[in-house]
Amino acid sequence: MTHVVILGAGIAGVTAAYALKSKLGPHDEVTVVSDKPYFHFVPSNPWIAMGWRERADIAFPIGPYLEARGIKFIHSGVKRIQPDVIQVDLDNGDVLFYDTLLIATGVAGRADEVPGLAEHTHSVLHIEQAERALAAYREFVRRPGPIVIGAAPGASVLGPLYEYAFLVDADLKRRNIRERVPITLVTPEPWPGHLGLGRDGASRGAVTAALVDTKISVICNARTVSVDKDAIHIVELDAAGNEKRTHALPYAYSMYWPAFGGVAGVSSASGLVDARGLVVVDEYLRNPDFPNVFALGACVAQPAVQDTPVPVGAPDSVYSIQKASEIVVHNIVAQATDVPLASYVPQRAKWLSDMGNTGATYLSEPQVPLRDINWMRQGRWVHQAKVDFEKYFVNRIRLQPSGQAPSAASRIADVMGRVLSERRRDRTTPALAAPPGSGKPLEIRMPLDPCVELRALAKSVGEDANALAAELLAAAVADAKGYLNEAAVEAMALARRQLLVEALPERQPGVEFHGGGT
Structure with a gap:
């Protein structure tokens, strides 16, 4: 043993x-x-x-x-x-x-290696940090100003740096305040899209073009020296490692990727x-x-x-x-x-980056030079591929062992527990109907008796019948997936991807997502 x-x-x-x-x-x-x-x-x-x-x-x-x-x-x-x-x-x-x-x-992020970084900036390295960043961002959009998104010297896995910058750009455009928010990206990389992989390749031109298109300024070869409540202090080096200029970047909100330890x-x-x-x-x-x-x-x-x-x-x-x-x-x-x-x-590098309504995928094989494959592709399909991969991976972790059924503490129980709890908290205020879904309508024909039962159930708890039906159906599907074995989860992921790609408003013929990671 x-x-x-x-x-x-x-x-x-x-x-x-x-x-x-x-x-x-x-x-x-x-x-x-x-x-x-x-x-x-x-x-x-x-x-x-x-x-x-x-x-x-x-x-x-x-x-x-x-x-x-x-x-x-x-x-x-x-x-x-x-x-x-x-x-x-x-x-x-x-x-x-x-x-x-x-x-x-x-x-663990070594934010303490840059004085003031931990006190004045946010991070998305851990989920608790991301939640605190969201709270601060929601305050920021009420009083917008400059944003600085950066990586400390020695930082690794720099994909999230670019991803977050593009997500912020997309979100501010949706809020109609992008023109009031200058965004500066600060990176230790010698050029945008270096990503710690070395050698100039397709990623450099694609990332640079995306930054220009979104009007995100970038400072490369940047050594973040310190952060105070009013400014982030940067020393920019030249290609030989000599000091080129210094920057004191004002900011109203900042996200930083620390070096790892x-x-x-x-x-x-x-x-x-x-x-x-x-x-x-x-x-x-x-x-x-x-x-x-x-x-x-x-x-x-x-x-x-x-x-x-x-x-x-x-x-x-x-x-x-x-x-x-x-x-x-x-x-x-x-x-x-x-x-x-x-x-x-040799190793192989591959990941997906969300850019709001679009995205980028990168492949490098082998990961270290000299490499045989080195390419980057962009398009709305990559954004959807990342969404899909998240669901696929989480489903795999939640997969029930062979021969086991889902727990009785199902998602349907969660839905009804929440509905009844809300009903108990406020018996005098009728529940509001949920907003209509954004997906393609799915026609479901139900026998009369279950249909009446559903409407009666909704009425008894003060819920809109259509909203409750949608929630219960989503919960039932989530529970049903618990009965799948690993092969069925793989098949479901493939079918889901095909359905989503067919529904995309933008298509790129000849470019296919073929699995991989984030």
């Missing part, structure tokens, strides 16, 4: 836990530890910060889904990792011994991490000094692809994490069965 302990219940940790439990023996144990009781789909954080998603759309308690698969879940932070005695000490006082340890904790409990693990607290791994995603310790996701120490005047970290994406998860799961199982390990080199 072997015991695998996984630190982290995010995209990397949960994906690996599901796969390991299915591949290990029936007597092998998998334990997941997380300082948060929920899973959340991190790439949707910019949407949370714009008010385009609710927390419940992308975050939900993960314990029941892990335990339904026979995976033990412990809600606790990590106090200390002791790889020399194969032990993890938890904040709750528990001590875990492991045969194999997989670190998938994600990262290891989370508490991992960053102090001597022999496992580098100077920034990120886990050092070899080509098999295991630590060179402790081969029973693996790492996956953003917590992995990745060297910069190339030297730049201002440090720029390496990229990452859900697609890359998924591919790495396949490798790390194979290697953990292989190590226990004396099967040859698989290498994670």
Whole structure:
């Protein structure tokens, strides 16, 4: 019997836990530890910060889904990792011994490396930060002014920097106040669209054109020095790394992407991490000094692809994490069965960025130069593809194990509980009808008796019959998906994508979305 302990219940940790439990023996144990009781789909954080998603759309308690698969879940932070005695000490006082340890904790933003950054700017690195950013943004639109969206020196995974800038542009246009809000993008990259990948390619021209088209100013080779309540202080370097000019950018609202470091409990693990607290791994995603310790996701120490005047970290994406998860799961199982390990080199970078009503997709293969494929495509289909991928991935995490039905605590129960609760709070005020849906009408023929029952139900709780029917149908569909197996979830995702693409008002013949990550 072997015991695998996984630190982290995010995209990397949960994906690996599901796969390991299915591949290990029936007597092998998998334990997941997380300082948060929920899973959340991190790439949707910019949407949370714009008010385009609710927390419940992308975050939900993960314990029941892990335990339904026979995976033990412990809600606790990590106090200390002791790889020399194969032990993890938890904040709750528990001590875990492991045969194999997989670190998938994600990262902590090092906002303290730039004086004033944490106090005066916002972030979308974590969902709680995105929610605070939304509250501040809603105050900002009441008294608009300049916006600065930036990345600190050494920041990694810079896709969200551009995505958030384009989302803000789209949102301000919808509010008819864009002309009153100058937007400046501040980046350590040597040019727009560098993204930490190095080498000039298709992304440079496409990103530059998009910034010009949306009238977003950009400062590259930018080292953010400090932030105070009135201005963000920038030193702009030239290509040789010499100081070119300084900027004091006034702002009424600012979003910043910090440099990454290891989370508490991992960053102090001597022999496992580098100077920034990120886990050092070899080509098999295991630590060179402790081969029973693996790492996956953003917590992995990745060297910069190339030297730049201002440090720029390496990229990452859900697609890359998924591919790495396949490798790390194979290697953990292989190590226990004396099967040859698989290498994670070369890597492949691929992601989707939302730009409001449109979007951009990027592919680089291999991820490091010299690469054979390097392209970027734009269009409304990419925006829809990202929306679709979010739903697909969340559905996969919520997938019930084979042979299990959804819990009795269904979404229909949630709908009726909310309706009745609102009714109890205000028995004198009739409920307002929900606004009509924006989708294509779907004709549903119902026998007379259920139709009358539905109308009577709606009348009894003071709801509009059409609005209640729409909510109950949506809840019933959500519950029905819980009966699908993995193959059916894949088939549903494909069918959904086909239906959505057919309905798009803008089409780009010859350009197809073929899976991948965000």
